[in-house]
Amino acid sequence: xxxxxxxxxxxxxxxxxxxxxxxxxxxxxxxxxxxxxxxxxxxxxxxxxxxxxxxxxxxxxxxxxxxxxxxxxxxxxxxxxxxxxxxxxxxxxxxxxxxxxxxxxxxxxxxxxxxxxxxxxxxxxxxxxxxxxxxxxxxxxxxxxxxxxxxxxxxxxxxxxxxxxxxxxxxxxxxxxxxxxxxxxxxxxxxxxxxxxxxxxxxxxxxxxxxxxxxxxxxxxxxxxxxxxxxxxxxxxxxxxxxxxxxxxxxxxxxxxxxxxxxxxxxxxxxxxxxxxxxxxxxxxxxxxxxxxxxxxxxxx
Amino acid sequence: xxxxxxxxxxxxxxxxxxxxxxxxxxxxxxxxxxxxxxxxxxxxxxxxxxxxxxxxxxxxxxxxxxxxxxxxxxxxxxxxxxxxxxxxxxxxxxxxxxxxxxxxxxxxxxxxxxxxxxxxxxxxxxxxxxxxxxxxxxxxxxxxxxxxxxxxxxxxxxxxxxxxxxxxxxxxxxxxxxxxxxxxxxxxxxxxxxxxxxxxxxxxxxxxxxxxxxxxxxxxxxxxxxxxxxxxxxxxxxxxxxxxxxxxxxxxxxxxxxxxxxxxxxxxxxxxxxxxxxxxxxxxxxxxxxxxxxxxxxxxxxxxxxxxxxxxxxxxxxxxxx
Numbered sequence: 001x002x003x004x005x006x007x008x009x010x011x012x013x014x015x016x017x018x019x020x021x022x023x024x025x026x027x028x029x030x031x032x033x034x035x036x037x038x039x040x041x042x043x044x045x046x047x048x049x050x051x052x053x054x055x056x057x058x059x060x061x062x063x064x065x066x067x068x069x070x071x072x073x074x075x076x077x078x079x080x081x082x083x084x085x086x087x088x089x090x091x092x093x094x095x096x097x098x099x100x101x102x103x104x105x106x107x108x109x110x111x112x113x114x115x116x117x118x119x120x121x122x123x124x125x126x127x128x129x130x131x132x133x134x135x136x137x138x139x140x141x142x143x144x145x146x147x148x149x150x151x152x153x154x155x156x157x158x159x160x161x162x163x164x165x166x167x168x169x170x171x172x173x174x175x176x177x178x179x180x181x182x183x184x185x186x187x188x189x190x191x192x193x194x195x196x197x198x199x200x201x202x203x204x205x206x207x208x209x210x211x212x213x214x215x216x217x218x219x220x221x222x223x224x225x226x227x228x229x230x231x232x233x234x235x236x237x238x239x240x241x242x243x244x245x246x247x248x249x250x251x252x253x254x255x256x257x258x259x260x261x262x263x264x265x266x267x268x269x270x271x272x273x274x275x276x277x278x279x280x281x282x283x284x285x286x287x288x289x290x291x292x293x294x295x296x297x298x299x300x301x
Numbered sequence: 302x303x304x305x306x307x308x309x310x311x312x313x314x315x316x317x318x319x320x321x322x323x324x325x326x327x328x329x330x331x332x333x334x335x336x337x338x339x340x341x342x343x344x345x346x347x348x349x350x351x352x353x354x355x356x357x358x359x360x361x362x363x364x365x366x367x368x369x370x371x372x373x374x375x376x377x378x379x380x381x382x383x384x385x386x387x388x389x390x391x392x393x394x395x396x397x398x399x400x401x402x403x404x405x406x407x408x409x410x411x412x413x414x415x416x417x418x419x420x421x422x423x424x425x426x427x428x429x430x431x432x433x434x435x436x437x438x439x440x441x442x443x444x445x446x447x448x449x450x451x452x453x454x455x456x457x458x459x460x461x462x463x464x465x466x467x468x469x470x471x472x473x474x475x476x477x478x479x480x481x482x483x484x485x486x487x488x489x490x491x492x493x494x495x496x497x498x499x500x501x502x503x504x505x506x507x508x509x510x511x512x513x514x515x516x517x518x519x520x521x522x523x524x525x526x527x528x529x530x531x532x533x534x535x536x537x538x539x540x541x542x543x544x545x546x547x548x549x550x551x552x553x554x555x556x557x558x559x560x561x562x563x564x565x566x567x568x569x570x571x572x573x574x575x576x577x578x579x580x581x582x583x584x585x586x587x588x589x590x591x592x593x594x595x596x597x598x599x600x601x602x603x604x605x606x607x608x609x610x611x612x613x614x615x616x617x618x619x620x621x622x623x
Contacts, residue, residue, distance in 0.1 A: 190399045194392075200384035200417050201413070209405075209413075
């Protein structure tokens, strides 16, 4: 309360005609900072990535090793997050499982982004027939029920990591295409594109040198949001039993196995769920902040 | 008039399709620009000034008509030959900030025409960028590494001019180059254009809706109305003795600083008709104070009433009669 009235008094000391200016400059300052929420989310993701990488050289317990003395055991010094129904170390399984989630999250969106950029920028720049064809492709992708197609592909092509990555990448194409198209439309109307044409630049040169640097920034910020989408999709597929097969641990499968024990030993499903929840939340918070951040810069420029 | 003109435009029509209807943004535009001259092009918003400028640089190509530049026909020129010509035919736009890519450095923006022209020597490119930036009054050491949003509108327009000049073109289409700038900056940019014209031997097509600006910079002035030329004469002649009622109306709207002068507010009344459905006969007749029956039935030809003075009116205010 005391603080509040002090700031109000200070506010009243600012001459009337300068208040708007002060408010605007405060807002600009806020927009130039990423904020503590972003950095908290960033720290969580980085910590999880480091943990995942450390599985390659630190002596964690084997995620597939069954310790029959610790079946459904609670939290303990030996097994930090307890043991699951088969006596496996949940902590070790969670960080190994993060590896699968991250390998999907860091590859699928970029495959989708590459294809989305190609289609979206062509549609936004050439318009007309190209635009029609691209929107038909995008609508067709959206028309596939995603889980069903993924199950079919993984069933016939085999549930390997590369197949999983490609199937999930397929579903990120529409979002990237639409954002690339919208931003290309926006910038293609600017006079610097006309100026480049007047200098004799080819279409390819305009797309790569003039438009790509402007379009890729909002797209890169958006890719963080897509990462969380891919983690959910991977988790869903694993939960349904069509993801990477055992003994490789994945979050989705851990949750699905934990569901059977939900009544008596809730933490078995709870631990991987919490990790997945925090990961998706962090990626979304970072993505949202970065998107706002790049939007402001674009409108300033 | 004397030698072959640098640019010769015959009967150029540019059509667009809007809401399923085709309409002509400009129709039957004919004029020449002699080497070294500045032709001013004035008219109200939406009358086709910019379309005329863009038809010259073939963006987009005119629907009908011919555009000859240094004796070469541009409307039918293959793409790769057109690219060669573009180096000699540049354009400057109204919004200098939007004309520069916000994500690129000034040195890359200005050097871009050189890269497109295939000059691969980096040192040579940098030398020429420095030279041309200095010419337009920018300090290369400060400018080159920065991005456009670090400059003011006037400075951005200087950078645009530098980019247009770097290939040493013959003709520059200036599409309202000072309309987005403050009056004090306008004068600087106009002076710069004059200097550059002298230094590089340029020919300018200067498009503007600002009559005072055009008067100062142009040798000859053309007036457009609803996609057609109304009048074309020397700058002096058109401001002193306009023959077309529309030109006369425009001239009456220029504010003067003489004591006791009164602005003729009623000089031009009414709205511009839609170009989708232009009036029959003379396009200006709906707003013309001296319109008669003939104006609705016959379209006036763009004819020479005195040497170098063209007008499209059945009843010109000066010179010959119908």
